[in-house]
Amino acid sequence: MQKFYSVADVAAELRRVADARASAAYSEEEAASTVIHEPMDELVAMPAEPEPEPELEPDHDHDPTPQDPAPEAEPDGAVNHPVSPNAAEVVDHEADGEDSSGDSSDRKAPSTEDDAVADGHDHTDQGSQGEHSLPESYPICSDHEECLVRPERIKIQKGFMAKESVKGHMVNVVKGLKIYEDVFTTSELMRVADFINEIRQAGRNGELSGETFIFFNKQIKGNKREIIQLGVPLFQPTTEESNCHIEAIPLVLQAVIDHLVLWRLIPESRKPNSVIINFFDEDEHSQPYFKPPHLDNPISTLLLSETTMAFGRSLVTDSNGNYKGPLTLSLKQGSLLVMRGNSADMARH
Incomplete structure (x- = not known):
């Protein structure tokens, strides 16, 4: 025998399913972020050997200071624009x-x-x-x-x-x-x-x-x-x-x-x-x-x-x-x- 549900029941069920999916997605995202952050921290904290426990604080090394070899110039990038083209x-x-x-x-x-x-x-x-x-x-x-x-x-x-x-x-x-x-x-x-x-x-x-x-x-x-x-x-x-x-x-x-x-x-x-x-x-x-x-x-x-x-x-x-x-x-x-x-x-x- 076919069973009928009220609109309120259907809406409640949809909300429950959506919440379950969002929660699953959030967990996956969290896991992914842990996996990505760990290697970064290891890289910045160079002297230490890779630690088995990836529980290092995320802010620990969050500002990578890349050693840029120096951007190729203008010059002044390499040339300064405020000056007229004839300045030397x-x-x-x-x-x-x-x-x-x-x-x-x-x-x-x-x-x-x-x-x-x-x-x-x-x-x-x-x-x-x-x-x-x-x-x-x-x-x-x-x-x-x-x-x-x-x-x-x-x-x-x-x-x-x-x-x-x-x-x-x-x-x-x-x-x-x-x-x-x-x-x-x-x-x-x-x-x-x-x-x-x-x-x-x-x-x-x-x-x-x-x-x-x-x-x-x-x-x-x-x-x-x-x-x-x-x-x-x-x-x-x-x-x-x-x-x-x-x-x-x-x-x-x-x-x-x-x-x-x-x-x-x-x-x-x-x-x-x-x-x-x-x-x-x-x-x-x-x-x-x-x-x-x-x-x-x-x-x-x-x-x-x-x-x-x-x-x-x-x-x-x-x-x-x-x-x-x-x-x-x-x-x-x-x-x-x-x-x-x-x-x-x-x-x-």
Whole structure:
């Protein structure tokens, strides 16, 4: 005989079945989560042997700190987007340490004490990473507390004077030039120099993409040098296609830029998105040049070796390539030159 149930009975039975299934699913989920959590805890708590009882507390090791080898750069990811595409950061490095000047090197590092500093890495893909994987293992200012007080140690020279005639008026053509010393420690400069030499070797081996590495091997004195450009290219049109043939700024050099911003030597609004590295042999020198018109002020140059630089509209040289001008400065390793105003627009260096 067929048995009939009321709607209330049917609903109650359905609820009972649903509860039973939910409870079963919950148990399975709990079991699964135990199985997944155990191995994770074992992995993080490396020194200990795998324990038979997987009853370790779940929070014990719940924040995995992956050892990331350093993301490939922008550079500044590798390049900093707040800056106009024409900004450039220049690092001049002499191979054996004699005359080196910021040839074709410009960077967008402007005023000194403006703009609050953001310590974030703004990486704008300005270039593709070539086949060569650039090393990213040299920290700048790893001691956070020391890093914060570093600006108190930095020395500044300013107020330079070199008057020349410009359109019939005597003008201080080096107005706006500032030189910072003791910006980086000796060990930090060594790390940067070692890193740059690795990139240089990679360029010589043909491992860098496109026009990242340029070798000028002209027989005329003062024209032989190696150049590495990173980020937004400065020696050809900044089209999307050309950007694809330049390596992005590596994180090591980006760290240098970020700390210059952090210490308010460069404003955040003028954060460089290009880096030019010049290598000169001991008996070589750069040709004096004016800032290319498409680059914004200031021009900033970090010297990785001692050098002498001449500034002015009219520069004279002897047969050995020693230039003299209205202002000639002997600069020590690690000096940071920041040129704005007349010093960037009116004077050669």
